[in-house]
Amino acid sequence: MEIFLEAKSTFYKALEEIINNAYDKGTISQKEIYDILTRYNCNFPVIEDRLFAKNAQYQKNIYVLKQQDNKTYSLRIDSKIEPYVTNLEIMWLKFIMSSRYAELFLDKNTIEKIKKLKSSYVPSIDTNLIVPKNYSKILKRESAKDLSPKLKMITKSILEKRLLRYTYTTRQGETLKDVVGIPVKIQYSLKDDMFYVIFYSIEHRNFAKCIIQNLEDVRYEEGSFNREDVLKEYELYLRNAKAKQPIIIEVMNTRNALERAFCLFSSFEKSARFLKEKNKHEMKIYYYEFEEAEIISRILYLGRDVVVTQPQHIRESIISRVKNALKMYCDNEIV
Structure with missing residues (x-):
């Protein structure tokens, strides 16, 4: 039944939380049940009738709760739902183990448990296909072993x-x-x-x-x-440091520019829309004034596939930097 497939149903998560809360405390109030259903957007009559066994067609009811009084319920079963992982989650967990940062955030016991996870179908992923290219050209990457004690402290x-x-x-x-x-x-x-x-x-x-x-x-x-x-x-x-207006850029959908833009600005608050008449995407980037130099650097990294439309002082700063770079290259007879 799809209603019990976690990947396909938010009701599964709501039901899991209701059962586990009732098991841990012995009972659960009607208000607590409604609050959980509301949080998972499952608060509509059909679901409520099935959960409280009030459906006219008894075979459609879910008999996990029994009523103690007008406002309190307990479990019909003496068990909670133990956490489990889907095949897709197992594939993802095994893949992140290839990251050099796994040991920074997970202890050895957790890593060993993930490595032992088994699934009916977990396709192997060649991690060598994913080649990072954005490493700092100024700083050498510190080994995770050296970084770990600082991060943990x-x-x-x-x-x-x-x-x-x-x-x-x-x-x-x-x-x-x-x-x-x-x-x-x-x-x-x-x-x-x-x-x-x-x-x-x-x-x-x-x-x-x-x-x-x-x-x-x-x-x-x-x-x-x-x-x-x-x-x-x-x-x-x-x-106080938030810029008064966002930086607005137009991104051409060439050379994976849109994907690169979303990647570069993943840590910034932003919004985007497709400009059908221009066949471009418009991205608004909200930032703090102390991040301005970093934003400009990332825009320049995208090259000719991006045009800054607003604000004017950012446009002028980028134009000035490009002119200076061209002058430097021309003076050195590189171009």
């Missing part, structure tokens, strides 16, 4: 609300020693295959984005702070 600091003291080397080569900060958020850039952390500086009372592999001598620092206050300040900082 930052994660633990966020969870346990602890200060960190660290030394950081900027992209320009400047070294900042013994900086004390509060890690706020970890980010991953698909464009250059880098992990970043947002730090709040205790000394300067501002936020900075650091490349995790450029952090050295990371250690815990004694001190207390209110993380909720820092997060509120971070949200205020982001609101």
